[in-house]
Amino acid sequence: MEEKSSTICVTGGAGYLGASLVKKLLQKGHTVRATLRNLDDHSKVGLLKSFPKANTNLRLFKADIYNPDEFDPTIQGCDFVFHVATPLQHSTQSSQYKNTTEAAVAALESIMRSCIRSGTVKRLIYTGTVVAASPLKEEEDGSGFKDSIDESCWTPLNLPIQYYGSQFFKDYVYSKTMSEKEVLKYTHRENNKVEVVSLCCGLVGGDTILSYIPASLSCLMSQPLNGPISYQNLESLQGILGKVPVIHINDVCEAHVFCMEQSSLQGRFFCASDFLTTKEIADYFCRHHPEIPIAEEFVGKHGSAVRWGSTKLNDLGFKYSYDAKLILEDSVQCLRRMGAFK
Structure with a gap:
C-alpha cells in the first residue's frame, strides 16, 4: 500500500465527485493539483480554497x-492522475469536435500522452460510469438481459433511441462508453509504464459540499x-442496466x-454498493418519508x-x-438542508 505523500492531479476538481475527492486527498496529506474550466468562477475557486490544508497543499489550474x-x-x-472531468453539454463554439464523444476521447488521449511523457505518473485512474x-444482450438488439452485470458487460451502441429517453442521455452514454474503451486500450500497449484503472461508478448519492x-x-x-x-434519466438508467446501481459519495471517494x-x-472495476429498482427507491421514500409526496407518474417500475x-x-x-438505506437517507437529509422540500 502507498502511504507516503504524493502529488496528485484531479481533473474536474470543482464537480460533485471532484471536489469531495480533492478534500479527501488534502485530508490525507497529499499535494493536489486540481483543474477547473474557469479560474474566475469565484464560488468554485472559493470552495476548493476553503478546504483544510488547501493554502499549502492545493494548486488550481x-x-x-x-x-x-x-x-x-x-x-x-504528478505521481497519480484522477481523470474525473467529463463534458456533459457539447460546446457549440467548437469547430474541432462535432460532439461530446469526440471531445472526451481526444482529451483522454491527450491526458494519457501527458501521463506517459511525464516519467513520474504511476497510475491514471479514470472515473467511468455504469451507463x-x-x-x-447485443445480439438480440437489446431485447433481453444477461443473468448478471459485471466488468465483462459493455453497453451496445446500436440501441434504438427509446432506450435512452433523450438525446442528452444517449450522448452521455456514447461519450462515457467510447472514452472508457479508449483508456482501457492502454492496458494492452507494450512499453506503457503508466498503469490504467477504470472505476465504473453507480449513481452517486448522499451529501454534497457543493452549494x-x-x-x-x-x-x-x-x-x-x-x-x-431527472426521472426520465433515472428510468433510462434502469432501462439499459435492468436496475439502478447506487453508491454513496463517501464510498466512491x-x-x-x-x-x-x-x-x-x-483494469476495469465496478463501484456500487446496492442495485435497486426505481420502484424500490420510491417505496423507500413512501415508507420512511410519507411527508414527501411522490406523484403517481414517479412511483417507479x-x-x-x-x-x-x-x-x-x-x-x-x-x-x-453505506448501504442503500444510508445512501437514500443521507440524500433526503442533504436535500432537506438545501431547502428542496417545502
Whole structure:
C-alpha cells in the first residue's frame, strides 16, 4: 500500500465527485493539483480554497476538455492522475469536435500522452460510469438481459433511441462508453509504464459540499423531487442496466483513493454498493418519508431480474460503508438542508 505523500492531479476538481475527492486527498496529506474550466468562477475557486490544508497543499489550474493540451502542465511531475472531468453539454463554439464523444476521447488521449511523457505518473485512474456497462444482450438488439452485470458487460451502441429517453442521455452514454474503451486500450500497449484503472461508478448519492444539487443526486432523488427530466434519466438508467446501481459519495471517494493506494493495479472495476429498482427507491421514500409526496407518474417500475455480479473491488479488500438505506437517507437529509422540500 502507498502511504507516503504524493502529488496528485484531479481533473474536474470543482464537480460533485471532484471536489469531495480533492478534500479527501488534502485530508490525507497529499499535494493536489486540481483543474477547473474557469479560474474566475469565484464560488468554485472559493470552495476548493476553503478546504483544510488547501493554502499549502492545493494548486488550481485552468484546463478544459475542449482544449485538451491545457491539462499537460498540471500533470507534469504528478505521481497519480484522477481523470474525473467529463463534458456533459457539447460546446457549440467548437469547430474541432462535432460532439461530446469526440471531445472526451481526444482529451483522454491527450491526458494519457501527458501521463506517459511525464516519467513520474504511476497510475491514471479514470472515473467511468455504469451507463457504459449494460448487460443487455447485443445480439438480440437489446431485447433481453444477461443473468448478471459485471466488468465483462459493455453497453451496445446500436440501441434504438427509446432506450435512452433523450438525446442528452444517449450522448452521455456514447461519450462515457467510447472514452472508457479508449483508456482501457492502454492496458494492452507494450512499453506503457503508466498503469490504467477504470472505476465504473453507480449513481452517486448522499451529501454534497457543493452549494447546488448536483445532477447525479438530482437523478437519484428525482422521485421525491417530482422532477420529470431527472426521472426520465433515472428510468433510462434502469432501462439499459435492468436496475439502478447506487453508491454513496463517501464510498466512491474512498474507492478512488483505494485504487490509488494499491502497490500495483490495472483494469476495469465496478463501484456500487446496492442495485435497486426505481420502484424500490420510491417505496423507500413512501415508507420512511410519507411527508414527501411522490406523484403517481414517479412511483417507479419493477425493473428486471438481472443480478449484481461484480466482486473485483471487494476481492481486493475494499469495503463499502453505506448501504442503500444510508445512501437514500443521507440524500433526503442533504436535500432537506438545501431547502428542496417545502
